[in-house]
Amino acid sequence: MTPVPAPVRIEPPVPAAIAEAAALLRHGGLVAFPTETVYGLGGDATADRAVAAIFAAKDRPSFNPLIVHVAEAHQAEALVKVDGRARRLMARFWPGPLTLVLPRADHSPVSLLASAGLDTIAVRLPDHAVARALIAAAGRPLAAPSANRSGAVSPTLAAHVAESLGARVAMILDGGPCRVGLESTVLDLSGPVPTLLRPGGIAPEAIEAVLGEELLHPAEDPAAPRSPGMLESHYAPGLPVRLDARSRRDGEALLAFGAAPADAALNLSPAGDLEEAAANLFASLRALDRPDFTAIAVMPIPETGLGLAINDRLRRAAAPRRAA
Ligand code: TXA
Ligand code: MG
Numbered sequence: 001m002t003p004v005p006a007p008v009r010i011e012p013p014v015p016a017a018i019a020e021a022a023a024l025l026r027h028g029g030l031v032a033f034p035t036e037t038v039y040g041l042g043g044d045a046t047a048d049r050a051v052a053a054i055f056a057a058k059d060r061p062s063f064n065p066l067i068v069h070v071a072e073a074h075q076a077e078a079l080v081k082v083d084g085r086a087r088r089l090m091a092r093f094w095p096g097p098l099t100l101v102l103p104r105a106d107h108s109p110v111s112l113l114a115s116a117g118l119d120t121i122a123v124r125l126p127d128h129a130v131a132r133a134l135i136a137a138a139g140r141p142l143a144a145p146s147a148n149r150s151g152a153v154s155p156t157l158a159a160h161v162a163e164s165l166g167a168r169v170a171m172i173l174d175g176g177p178c179r180v181g182l183e184s185t186v187l188d189l190s191g192p193v194p195t196l197l198r199p200g201g202i203a204p205e206a207i208e209a210v211l212g213e214e215l216l217h218p219a220e221d222p223a224a225p226r227s228p229g230m231l232e233s234h235y236a237p238g239l240p241v242r243l244d245a246r247s248r249r250d251g252e253a254l255l256a257f258g259a260a261p262a263d264a265a266l267n268l269s270p271a272g273d274l275e276e277a278a279a280n281l282f283a284s285l286r287a288l289d290r291p292d293f294t295a296i297a298v299m300p301i302p303e304t305g306l307g308l309a310i311n312d313r314l315r316r317a318a319a320p321r322r323a324a
Contacts, residue, residue, distance in 0.1 A: 007166075007167055008162045008165070008166050008167050008169065008172060009170070009171045009172065010158050010159075010162060010171075010172045010174050011171055011172070011173055011174065012173075012174055013034070013130040013133075013173045013174065013175050017171070017173060018130070018133050018134055018137055018173065019137060020171070021033070021134055021137075021138075021170075021171050021173055022134060022137035022138040022139070024170045024171060025042065025043065025044055025050075025134075025138040025140075025142065026044065026138060026139070026140070028043070028044060028047055028049050028050045028053065029043075029050070029053075029170040029171075030042065030043050030050070030053055030054060030057055030168070030169050030170055031043075031134070031169065031170055031171050031172075031173065032147040032155075032158070032161045032165065032169045032171070032172040032173065033130060033131050033134050033144070033172075033173045033175070034128055034130050034131060034158070034173060034174070034175025034176070034178060035069075035126035035127075035128045035131045035144075035178065036095075036096070036097060036126060036127040036128045036178060036179045036180045036201070037097045037126070037178060037180045037181070037182060037183050037184050037200070037201050038146045038147070038154040038155055038156055038178050038181070038182070038183055038282070039146065039147040039154075039155040039156070039157075039158065039160070039161050039172075039178065040069065040126075040131070040142075040144030040145065040146065040147055041054055041057060041058065041144055041145055041146070041147035041148075041161075041165065041169060042069070042134070042142040042143070042144040043142065043143050043144070044138070044140050044142065044143075045066070045068045045069075045110050045111060045114050045140065045141040045142055045143035046109040046110060046111060046140050046141065047111060048111045048112075048113050050111075050143075051066065051111045051113045051114045051143050052113060054066065054143060054144075054145065055113075057165060057168040057169065058145060058148070058149055058150045058165075059149050059150050060145075060150045064116060064145075065114065065115045065116040065118055065120075065121075065122060066114045066115075066116075066122070066143040066144065066145050067099050067122045067123070067124050067143070067144060067145070067184070067186075068110055068114060068121055068122065068123050068124070068141045068142070068143055069123075069124055069125070069126055069131065069135055069141060069142045069143075069144050070123060070124075070125050070135060070141050071125070071132045071133075071135035071136040072125070072132075072136075073090050073094050073125055075141065076090070076100075076102075076123045076125070077105070078105060078108070078109070079104075079105055079108050079109070079110050079121055079123060079141060080100075080102035080103060080104060080105050080108065080120075080121050080123055081102055081103045081104075081105050082102060083102075083189065085189055085194065085211055086100050086102055086189050088210055088211070089187070089189075089207065089210055089211070090125070092210050093202055093206075093207075093210075094125040094127075095125045095126060095127035095128075095132070096125070096126075096127045096201070096202065097124075097126075097127070097180050097182075097183070097184040097185060097200055097201025097202050098124070098184055098185050098187065098200075098201070098202045098207070099122050099123065099124040099184040099185065099186045099187065099198075099200075100122070100123055100124070100187055100189055101120050101121070101122045101186065101187065101188040101189060101190055101197065102120060102121060102123065102189055102190060103119060103120055103121075103190050104118075104119050104120060104121050108121065109140075109141075110141065110143075111143070114143045120188070120190045122186060123141075124184055128175065130173055130175045131175075134173065146183060147160075147161040147164070147165060147169065147172075148160070148161070148164040148165070149164050149165070151236055152164060152236065152237075153236070153237055153282045153285050153286055153289075153317070154182075154183060154282050155282070156177055156178040156181050156279075156282050156283050157176075157177055157178075157283065158172050158173075158174035158175070158176075160282075160283075160286065177279075177283070178279070179279065180201040180275075180278060180279060181278050181279035181280065181281055181282060181283070182200055182201055182278045182279075182281060182282075182306070182309050182310065182313065183198065183200045183201070183309075184198075184200045184201050184202070185198065185199060185200035185201055185202040185203075185204070185207070185309070186198035186200065187207060187215070193216050194207070194211060194213065194215050194216065195215065195216040195217075195218060196215045196216065196217050196218070197218065198309075198312070199308040199309040199312045200309045201278070201306070201309065203304075203305040203306055203308065204217070204308065205305065236316065236317050236319075236321060237285045237286065237288070237289035237296060237317060238289050239253075239288070239289050239290075239293060239294070239295050239296050240294075240295040240296070240318075241285075241295065241296050241297075241298060241314065241317040241318040242295055242296070242297040242298065242318065243298055243300075243314055243315065243318050244298075244299075244300045245297035245298055245299055245300075246299070246300075247261055248261065248263050248264070248297055249295075249297065250294075251293060251294035251295070252293060252294060252295045252296065252297040253265040253266075253288040253290075253293040253295070253296050253297065254297050254299070255267075255268060255284055255285070255288060255296055255297065255298045255299065256268065256270075256299050257269060257272065257277055257298075257299045257300070257301050258270070258271070258272035258299070259272075260299065264299075265288055265293075266280075266284045266287060266288060268280045268281060268284060268301075274301070274302070274304075274305055274306040274307050274310065275306060277301065277306075277307075277310055278306045278309065278310055281310055281313065281314075282313075285317065298314055301314070
């Protein structure tokens with residue numbers, strides 16, 4: 001059966017649309033909104049029903065914990081226990097693409113489903129005026145995973161959200177392309193050693209410089225704790241992905257970085273700039289995910305700064321696929 005394309009409302013982020021979106025959220029509805037990283041699928045983080053609706057809309061296979069978004073740093077204090085390390089990182093990187101996993105505060109209003117029953121909660125203050133206006137207007141923290149079906153490439157444009165979720169979302173606020181283009185860095189501060197659960201928009205080196213200590217990288221230590229959402233195959237386009245490609249094989253689309261062969265289909269950053277490459281990554285994977293190619297071949301990306309997060313997403317896109 002061919003699914004009937006569902007209508008979806010895409011609105012410019014004018015005050016009237018933000019007010020209407022906030023009202024939808026207060027009544028348990030879901031609204032997709034722009035952040036500096038990727039578009040989020042937002043719901044009231046304090047309402048179990050709204051949080052359950054987020055999992056259902058994404059077809060998440062299990063209840064992975066969600067990030068809770070606030071409009072002002074001080075609002076995090078009612079949700080989680082903020083220690084000195086967290087306070088220093090918030091002062092330096094908030095608003096911005098850094099998510100902190102902290103112990104749940106006593107009397108935290110956040111739904112237990114949002115944190116998947118864990119005694120920690122991930123909090124973030126996005127660096128985007130529309131996101132902050134929406135959270136403030138809703139008057140409550142918003143749980144928001146990336147606004148795509150589970151396992152797919154994260155959306156960096158309103159049109160990506162519409163393609164992926166259709167009418168599963170009540171409204172999409174269109175803030176144009178996301179500036180960073182990769183999800184936030186997730187840092188676990190619930191234990192004695194700060195632990196990098198997901199590389200993202202803030203480079204680990206920058207965090208280490210503020211904390212004055214090295215982060216634990218679970219990716220390099222199989223025994224270390226992991227973010228429950230870090231499934232091996234994730235962020236996957238429909239086509240197979242081949243990494244560290246130096247040239248294009250027959251049928252492939254070559255996704256270049258830096259100086260590129262003439263037959264490259266797209267270039268993440270001709271200048272070899274990692275920030276530019278991060279911002280272009282997901283939109284490029286989507287653009288090349290076409291039936292006239294057999295695979296997407298990606299040129300090597302240096303494993304420094306934002307390159308860590310870019311390579312993390314690319315390795316997941318290239319990982320053996322889970323059964324559907
Ligand atoms: O940039 C972003 O972070 C975007 C935008 C929309 O803000 N959001 C996002 O959310 O990427 P999501 O749900 O796709 O990823 C959340 C990540 C997952 O890897 C999840 O396992 C982890 O954060 N996480 C959330 N709460 C956690 C917790 N209490 N403990 C450990 N990991 C947690
Ligand atoms: Mg996601």
